[in-house]
Amino acid sequence: MTLEEYIKTLQQNGKITTVSKSISRNLEIAGVLKKLEPEPVLFENVKESEFRVAGNLFCNKMQVADYFGITTEEIIPTLSNAIVNRSEPEQIDNAPCQEVIEDKVDLDMLPILIHNKIDGGPYISSGVVVAADPEYGQNLDFHRAMQFSKDRMVARVVKGRDFHKFLERNGEVDVAFCIGNTPEVLIAAATSVETGINELEIANALSPIRLTKAKTVDLMIPADCEFVLEGRVVLEEKHDEGPFIDLTETVDVVRQEPIFKVKKITHRKSAIWQGLLPGRSEHKILMGMPREPTIFKKIKERGIDVLDVYITPGGASWLHVAVKVQKKNEDDGLQALEAAFAGHRSAKHIWVYDEDIDIYSDEEREWALATRFQADEDLLIKDKEAGSSLDPSAEPGTKLTTKCGFDCTKILDSKGKSYEKAKFPEVDLKKYLGE
Ligand SMILES: Cc1cc2nc3c(=O)[nH]c(=O)nc-3n(C[C@H](O)[C@H](O)[C@H](O)COP(=O)(O)O)c2cc1C
Known part of the structure; x- marks a missing residue:
């Protein structure tokens, strides 16, 4: 399922707010998402871009469970099972995420959000990064990335992450930043499993996905995501990254981080950009x-x-x-x-x-x-x-x-007062209040 298809089901069930008025990617969209959290929002008319933006889609366990058609209590067993019983996704040509292949790279055409006045620039915060290493194969991670020119971004790569390991081993690594994903891919990307496990197989075990070959890099990517930025991350070419808000909702320090050179942009025809408020509930739940x-x-x-x-x-x-x-x-x-x-x-x-x-x-x-x-x-x-x-x-x-x-568990053999909450009588309200 594409994110757009899921958004359509939310619309049919009255579970998403649509903002049709013109709105800016510069602070305004983030402000509305924060005000309406945890309610999903679709922005149809973004001032600076032809693309729509959606956010607050998976802010709590209930929304995630709804997507998979399970209860919140079933999330842990479902995820545990997918990590153990991984399966290979189907591979296709003519993928939705490559319906449009842009001739030139111009990041300014995308509604990359500026979330907060203190931000160092426009940030991709929902980007799932596909990368590969000759020995370990493909890996999936999240890496925020700050735009600083029409074709350059700087990515935050925490030491210890698999992608950091790949960069240390190879110096330069081809990547695909995939934006606009459904929860099987988002959750799989956020798991920390043994290096060498391809998290796309965890995603497929959660709910079947399709892969396609990227256009300019040798990587298999989620075929149904909304946007793909293909390119290369270079460990030793650095740029200031930040300031930006981290998971604790406090401002992270500015660091010198590796540059992401964007070589190709592909997307669905009616692609929807996925906004994700840094530090807020969707970031937290993932x-x-x-x-x-x-x-x-x-x-x-x-x-x-x-x-x-x-x-x-x-x-x-x-x-x-x-x-x-x-x-x-x-x-x-x-x-x-x-x-x-x-x-x-x-x-x-x-x-x-x-x-x-x-x-x-x-x-x-x-x-x-x-x-x-x-x-x-x-x-x-x-x-x-x-x-x-x-x-x-x-x-x-x-x-x-x-x-x-x-x-905070009760003593099994208590000598004092009861630990149980007293229960009030169950009544049928209709009997006393009428229909
Ligand atoms: C929304 C979100 C944003 C994240 N941003 C970053 C980031 O900018 N840099 C980073 O190194 N890790 C980031 N992470 C954490 C890692 O991507 C995540 O822990 C992942 O599981 C690491 O996978 P690995 O064990 O394959 O390295 C983010 C996670 C989420 C859910």
Whole structure:
């Protein structure tokens, strides 16, 4: 399915707001997306470009689950299964993403958004990058990229990412920045799996996709994406990257990062640009959610009956984790905490809850902390460990951070008050209020 086809189903179900009035890619679109979040929005009339823009499409687990036709609880098993049972996508010629092959490269024709006054320039924030290495084969990553001329961008490439590894090994790497993707490709690109695994096969196991050969680089790309920018990233040719807002909604520092030389632009005839607000919920959900299966697996491997894991948006969808377990032994909560920290090294605070707590409800999570937690027995402190480089409060330079876990499960054999929430009588309101 193309993103446009999905947007049409949202329109049929009244689940997307359409902005027909003229609007600028310079701050205005980002402002409207922020105001309407998490509501999907389609901008039909962009001042600076002939192309439409859509955003806020996958801001929470409910929207992602809706796309796949599953429940939120089924996301972790579905993703875990796709990571293990990868499958090869179909290959096609005459792909939708190559309906139009532009003669010359002019990035100014695209509605690349300026999201915030402090931004260093227009930024691609939803770009899925296909790259390859002679030994490892193809890889999929996200890399934001800032435009600084008609055919040049600078990409943020964090050390340790597979793409960074490819650049270090080869110096220069051909790439395809694919923009306008549906969740199977977006989620697969955000998973961190063993180097050498082609994440497009994870995408295909989530929901069948089609691949096509790129026009000027030797790469297989998602055939149904909206836009493709083909070119080459050069490690030693650098440019200022930033400022830009990172996942924690704080302003990232300006760095010297590798240049992306754009050689070819292809797109669908009626292509829709995918906007993604940096630091906001869509960025957060794509970053955090693909880590949940890894945490789930680690807890399960300890023999604990884990029911669900949620990397919460309030914790920048990276630093905070809520875990739901079916407690069988008194130390299950603390064991689950240790396992969860092992499953996500960037996690800073983790909470474990019983099966009766809705871990997607802020109020219920706080209620469990208030009524089932005692700091002298249920708190796990991990002093000065390596944590997330994104956390502004981590020790400058070393990025060491103090982590802690909260066991909010009830005592199995309680001697005091009941831990259960009292239930009010169930009534049929029609009987008292009429039809
Ligand atoms: C919306 C979004 C934007 C991201 N932007 C960047 C980025 O600019 N640079 C980067 O190195 N990683 C970025 N990431 C993170 C990586 O792409 C992601 O962690 C990926 O799983 C790394 O894959 P790898 O293990 O194959 O290297 C972003 C992730 C998301 C979801």
